[in-house]
Amino acid sequence: MKTLTAKISGNEIRQSVDDAVSDFSAPSEVLDSWAGNFTLKKEEGSTKGLRNPQVGAYHSIISHWTFTNQIGTVVLPTGTGKTETMLSVFVSERLGKLLVIVPSDPLRSQISKKFIHLGLLRDLTLLPETAANPVVGTIKKGFASEAELSAFLGKCNVVVATASIISRIGSGYSDLLRDKFTHVFIDEAHHTEANSWNKIRNLFTGKYIIQFTATPFRNDNKKIDGKIIYTYPLKKAQEEGYFKPIKFEKIYEYNTKNKDRALAEKGIEQLRIDKQNYAHILLARVGTKKRADEVFEIYNEYSPEFRVVKIYSGLGVRESKEIQRKIVGLEVDIIVCVDMLGEGFDLPNLKIAVFHDIRQSLPITLQFVGRFTRTSYDAELGDATIIANLADIDVNDELDALYARDPDWNVILPLLSERRTQSEIDLYNFIEGFRDNEDFPVSIQSIKPALSAVVYKNQTDSWFPTNYLKGFSNPESYELIRHNYNQDERVLVVVTVRKLPAEW
Incomplete structure (x- = not known):
């Protein structure tokens, strides 16, 4: 197999094809090759197939579309397989032209690669080898003209872009975008800023829009629009083995000058234990670039045998890409980062989290922890460890239970997640219960x-x-x-x- 590549206005079009093929397939030819060839199978024992949450989400989306094009939201815990769910719907329903909106550049690259090869659909025996791969467009910048944008979209089955670039392009070519795309998937919907989301919603009014998220409540505490059509509980993901158990390790260090060293020592101790059996990676979470520089030096000093890197926005492009390459290639042991490393790093090997600075938001805490509890299809991994200094806790009431004296995160996190998700569902149903009334002046x-x-x-x-x-x-x-x-x-x-x- 080889990958054909073309560019229009600097934006790439790619398709994975047999070595003997010299030109891109027409989008209609790709759709024709999928007709009657998708087989929905559920993973059972040694039988390959979609995971339980993927099957549930798949059926919910198909069912939702049988009677409405209202915006739908699918809630799947981190690591349960949102991308394979997208791909299954994309192929089985032979979606005319799909737009996938992501929050960041790394995630745009990751999702594009999965669509080019159709992810794990063939490995899971859901699709035969004879089925064609889609023509995938990746938008990174604006287009020189409407004609070039039209030519680009005309060649693609699916286009992957960030919300910000679609908002900018939509301001000039809204009619063309609305005319070309039949369906829209929004990945990591909790990241989409309210203004960008409103523009996208207005741009694609009447289209089939599905949002995918692990937390149906936004990072800025504003409501995510759309009806929650499927939610897979975090507790269920734990029971079925999609989430690794969490071990919470606490320290009590009241001296602010010593807390980072004490946390680093505890984290490195756990990493040395884990490295005896697993290729685990430690992530040290800090709140600012200045703190990242300080904590990076501590880990370098305390663990000369480990490969330590730091990453945050503001690094040079070349340096940042090299660090990302090392992270994805598992050429690091310890990562010091601001916030949560950013979306787009699919790293099940992240198994030790050290909270040098604690985030006070439940959505971000759930997303962060989800990065460490995910399992892997092809690697033997151990359980997740979360390390925090309980003498230095300042969180809102919602998170108090997580940082109590003897917290069991395996019990508390699912309860917090389920309670907050149900609250969003109840609010949506309550609002929907009011009649459409043209005389009523406000929503x-x-x-x-x-x-x-x-x-x-x-x-x-x-x-x-x-x-x-x-x-x-x-x-x-x-x-x-x-x-x-x-x-x-x-x-x-x-x-x-x-x-x-x-x-x-």
Whole structure:
């Protein structure tokens, strides 16, 4: 096999083909080769196939599309196989032209490579060798003209791009993008900034959009739009072996000058133990570039036998690429990074996390820990270890239980995740319960009273919400009175506007 490559306006088009093939397949030829050739199989014992969460997500997406093109959200814990789920839907449904939106450049590269070879679909015997590989476009920059963008899209089955570049291109060529793409997948949806997401949603109104995420709540604490059509509990992922057990190791170091050294010593001790049996990698998480430089020197000093690297934004392009190459090639033992290394590094070998600086958000904590608990198809790996200094904890109430004196993260994390996910589902269902009402001037979820709101609870069985105007002594004095009603929850919302003279 070889990979054909072409460029239009500096953006790559690639297809993996037999050595004897000299030209790209037409997108329709690729779709024709998939017709009747996808076999959905579930992994059972030694029989290869999709994992349980992948099968569930696959059926949920197909079912969702049978009756609506409403935005759907699929919640799969990190490491359970979002990409293979995407590929299975892409091939089995022979999607006309798919756009995959990712949050970062490394993830764009990783997802593109998986689509070029159709990931593990052939290894899992879901697709025969005779089926063609898709023509994959990767957008990294803008296009010189609408004609070049049209030519690029016309050659591709699937296009992978970041949300930011699609937002920029969409501002000039919105009609063309809307016309060409039939389906949109948004990977790591919790990363998409609200402004970028709103632009994408408006750009592809009426298209089939599916969001994939491990946490259906955004990093900026704003709501992810879309109905949660499938969620696979973290606890279930643990029970079925998709998540490695977590061992929490704590230290108590009250001297701020010594805490980094104490944490590094504990982490290196665990790494030496793990290295006796596994090719594990330690990741030291810090909050700033300055802290990364300081902690990097400590690990270099304390572990001369290990290969230590540091990575964060702001490094030179060449240096950053070389470090990324070493990380992906497993040529490192210890990584010091700001935040969580960034999306796009598919590294099941990450098995020891040292929290030099602790993040206070549940979404980010879940995403971070998920990087260390994932299993591997082709490598024997041990369990995950999380190390933190319990004498230096400042987290919100939601995370208190994780950093108690004797926390069992294997029990607490699934509970926190399930509770937060259910909260998002309940909120969505509550908002959807209000009727579409053209006379109601605002969306229910945007109602966040800053100055004045009154809530009444009816203590009797008598309930006549349509008679609410009788509660106003002088309704004619209002500029506006509008209502909306959720019949299932028996909640009436009334919005009023009244002009009153200011008392000076």
